Amino acid sequence: MRVAELPAIAAPLRLATRPVPEPGPGEVRVRVEACGVCGSDLFLQKGGFGAGVALPVIPGHEAAGVVDALGDGVSSVAVGDQVALYYITTPPDDPWAARGRPNISPHVRRMGVDVDGAFAEYVIRPESALIRPRATVPPATLAVLTDAVATPLHGLKRVAHLAPGETLVVLGVGGLGSNAVQLGKAMGARVIAVTRSEAKLRLARELGADETVPAGDDDPDPVAAVKAMTSGHGPDVVIQCVGSAAVDEQAIAMGGPGGRVVLIGSSLDHFRARAVDIFWRELSVLGSRGFVPDDIRDAIDLYLDGTLSVDHLVETVRPLEAANEALEDLKAGRVFRSVLTPA
Numbered sequence: 001m002r003v004a005e006l007p008a009i010a011a012p013l014r015l016a017t018r019p020v021p022e023p024g025p026g027e028v029r030v031r032v033e034a035c036g037v038c039g040s041d042l043f044l045q046k047g048g049f050g051a052g053v054a055l056p057v058i059p060g061h062e063a064a065g066v067v068d069a070l071g072d073g074v075s076s077v078a079v080g081d082q083v084a085l086y087y088i089t090t091p092p093d094d095p096w097a098a099r100g101r102p103n104i105s106p107h108v109r110r111m112g113v114d115v116d117g118a119f120a121e122y123v124i125r126p127e128s129a130l131i132r133p134r135a136t137v138p139p140a141t142l143a144v145l146t147d148a149v150a151t152p153l154h155g156l157k158r159v160a161h162l163a164p165g166e167t168l169v170v171l172g173v174g175g176l177g178s179n180a181v182q183l184g185k186a187m188g189a190r191v192i193a194v195t196r197s198e199a200k201l202r203l204a205r206e207l208g209a210d211e212t213v214p215a216g217d218d219d220p221d222p223v224a225a226v227k228a229m230t231s232g233h234g235p236d237v238v239i240q241c242v243g244s245a246a247v248d249e250q251a252i253a254m255g256g257p258g259g260r261v262v263l264i265g266s267s268l269d270h271f272r273a274r275a276v277d278i279f280w281r282e283l284s285v286l287g288s289r290g291f292v293p294d295d296i297r298d299a300i301d302l303y304l305d306g307t308l309s310v311d312h313l314v315e316t317v318r319p320l321e322a323a324n325e326a327l328e329d330l331k332a333g334r335v336f337r338s339v340l341t342p343a
Contacts, residue, residue: 001121002342004323005056009047013119013323014056021124023071028127030083033139035118036062036313037326037338038147038175039243043266045327049113060117060340061087061110064142067130074127082136084146084300085118086129086293087111103154103290119323121342131293133300140314140339145303148313148337150295152180153302155239155262155288156187158295164188166236169226170209171251173200175336176264177241178312181207186307189237192229194222197333203312223253234259234281239288245269252277252285260284313337 001020004013023029041059043049067081077083089109090097096105111117111125133142156162168184170177173195184191185208193204194213201212211229215222227234234256240247240263248263248271255261261283278285302308316338318326326338 002320003058003116003120004320004340005058005119006045007056009055010045013059013327015321016056018120020122023069023074023124025072026074026127027071027124028067028074028077028130029069030063030065030085030123030125030130031068032060032063032065032118032121032123032342034064034143034317035060035340035342036144036147037323037330037340038062039266039330041112042327042331044113048266048268053113057113058116058118058120059112060119060123061112062143062147063111063118063123064137064139064146065118065123065343068122076127077130077132081132082139082142083130083132084142084296085111085123085125086131086146086296087117088290089126089129100292100294103292119320119340119342121320129293131296131300133304135304137300137303138314140317140341141303141310142300143339144310144313144337145299146296147291148175149179149183149299149303149308149310150291151264151288152176152239152241153183153299154291154295155264156180156183156237157298158292159286159288160237160239160260160262162187162189162237166190167192167230169194169235169238169254170204171195171238171240171247172242172265173197173204174241174333175313177239178203178207178336179308179310180239180241181209182308183302185209186302192226192235194226207309223250226254230256233257236260237262239264241265243267245271249273252283255281255283257281258283260286262286262288264288314339317341
């Protein structure tokens with residue numbers, strides 16, 4: 001099978017040929033129809049996951065495909081079924097997974113990081129990591145629902161517990177933040193979107209933002225602008241979708257009394273915060289790591305119900321051979337997402 005693999009940290013992806021893998025007991029071979037290219041793939045390429053990653057590795061964790069072969073004991077799916085893929089597995093007795101939080105287990109095995117991912121024609125996944133949509137979904141759409149939508153959904157629903165009538169500020173209208181805007185509106189919040197690009201401000205309004213705040217170098221302080229829109233106090237929830245320590249600091253500065261600041265943008269840089277600025281407001285600063293399988297199910301249902309649009313995420317579809325170009329497009333901010341179609 002054809003693959004695009006990462007041979008070394010900071011290296012470009014390399015096209016290679018590998019044997020088609022065979023599923024073991026409880027495993028399924030999936031023919032990959034689409035795999036999104038996201039910021040975590042860039043994070044992997046620059047060494048963000050640490051020295052424990054065994055290279056070369058095939059990236060790709062935001063994927064959908066068709067069941068191609070079954071290992072012994074598999075009964076919940078059949079050859080030919082369309083499936084979305086959950087990227088994490090944990091040991092059978094994992095206590096975090098038992099509490100419904102496999103994403104934060106210290107024992108996670110991540111597709112596209114710890115084991116080979118879906119920048120390939122085929123990938124092996126355990127039966128438990130497959131999610132069948134209740135109706136057929138276009139492959140590129142199903143792929144991006146598994147992460148680009150499921151990640152902000154997890155942050156807003158399971159971490160921030162955003163409630164109807166609350167005010168939500170979305171920092172960064174990219175591959176994650178654009179969907180946080182839609183999800184916030186679907187959850188009944190007043191949504192304020194903050195981003196540097198006028199084109200992304202327009203998109204935020206199209207996706208349902210009630211108000212927008214420009215955050216370019218020549219624009220007024222976005223923290224002051226958000227405070228002015230929220231009676232001087234700040235919003236109930238801030239979801240920070242930018243990989244920037246400076247924007248982390250802005251998020252904490254914006255949060256209102258009793259507010260929740262959710263960090264989902266990946267940055268290796270340190271940010272500064274004062275304890276008094278947090279406890280005076282009883283502010284919660286929360287990390288949100290990826291998503292759980294139910295987030296994927298919820299994202300698929302919202303799409304099938306007509307609540308969400310992902311057209312802006314699937315505008316750029318490329319063959320597997322263009323994986324490096326897809327990463328460069330993402331790095332340069334030319335796309336919200338690229339989707340690779342290996343098959």
